Amino acid sequence: QVRLQESGPGLVKPSETLSLTCNVSSGSIRDFYWGWVRQPPGRGLEWIAYMYFSGTTYYNPTLKSRVTISVDTPANQFYLQLTSVTPADTAVYFCARVWGGSYCDNWGQGTPVTVSS
Amino acid sequence: SYALAQPPSVSVAPGQTARIPCGGDNIGSKSVHWYQQKPGQAPVLVVFDDSDRPSGIPDRFSGSNSGNTATLTITRVDAGDEADYYCQLWDNRGDHSWVFGGGTKLTVL
Numbered sequence: 062q063v064r065l066q067e068s069g070p071g072l073v074k075p076s077e078t079l080s081l082t083c084n085v086s087s088g089s090i091r092d093f094y095w096g097w098v099r100q101p102p103g104r105g106l107e108w109i110a111y112m113y114f115s116g117t118t119y120y121n122p123t124l125k126s127r128v129t130i131s132v133d134t135p136a137n138q139f140y141l142q143l144t145s146v147t148p149a150d151t152a153v154y155f156c157a158r159v160w161g162g163s164y165c166d167n168w169g170q171g172t173p174v175t176v177s178s
Numbered sequence: 179s180y181a182l183a184q185p186p187s188v189s190v191a192p193g194q195t196a197r198i199p200c201g202g203d204n205i206g207s208k209s210v211h212w213y214q215q216k217p218g219q220a221p222v223l224v225v226f227d228d229s230d231r232p233s234g235i236p237d238r239f240s241g242s243n244s245g246n247t248a249t250l251t252i253t254r255v256d257a258g259d260e261a262d263y264y265c266q267l268w269d270n271r272g273d274h275s276w277v278f279g280g281g282t283k284l285t286v287l
Contacts, residue, residue, distance in 0.1 A: 098221075105281040106213075106215075106278045107278065108278065111276070122179075155221070162268065163211070164227075164266065164268070166226070166232060
């Protein structure tokens with residue numbers, strides 16, 4: 062079973078850029094889609110972005126202007142960058158393997174991110 | 179944009195059957211997926227493509243989808259099923275967006 066692990070800073074200042082890494086182990090990043098989902102405290106799931114390992118990307122229209130998803134196939138990692146963060150971006154961020162671009166069949170444990178000065 | 183509607187909460191007694199609806203315009207024409215999320219944990223896929231189960235998910239979990247409503251059904255509910263449940267679909271029009279329902283808290287009485 063593929064394993065995913067998020068990493069990144071737990072605290073980011075307003076207006077700065079949030080950068081997260083998802084390390085994929087026990088499986089290859091090739092031939093799959095990979096994505097990011099977040100969950101603000103006490104609220105539901107919100108998709109952020111997903112991509113095919115070869116580079117095709119898809120973004121939530123409400124976040125598209127601030128988000129970049131990318132992949133490093135040799136490193137078996139993929140990444141999220143979210144620019145100009147505000148307290149509204151405070152959430153637990155999950156990375157996931159996406160089957161056929163349609164649903165998340167394997168998830169990381171999530172990493173909490175707080176946006177505060 | 180496409181929207182999915184879920185009731186905030188559903189309650190059921192142990193041993194009974196829980197049905198969690200997910201409403202959307204002509205949702206029956208789309209593939210719906212369901213996740214279970216327990217407090218402090220990542221979501222877990224319990225049903226995909228309307229009615230298929232990943233390996234390791236008990237057959238007490240099943241799904242259906244027709245018309246304007248998809249439904250997750252959990253039979254013989256026990257305390258371990260108490261969790262938030264989210265429906266989700268991939269909208270293959272336009273920008274290939276995902277859509278999540280707002281989530282339903284299943285309480286086992």
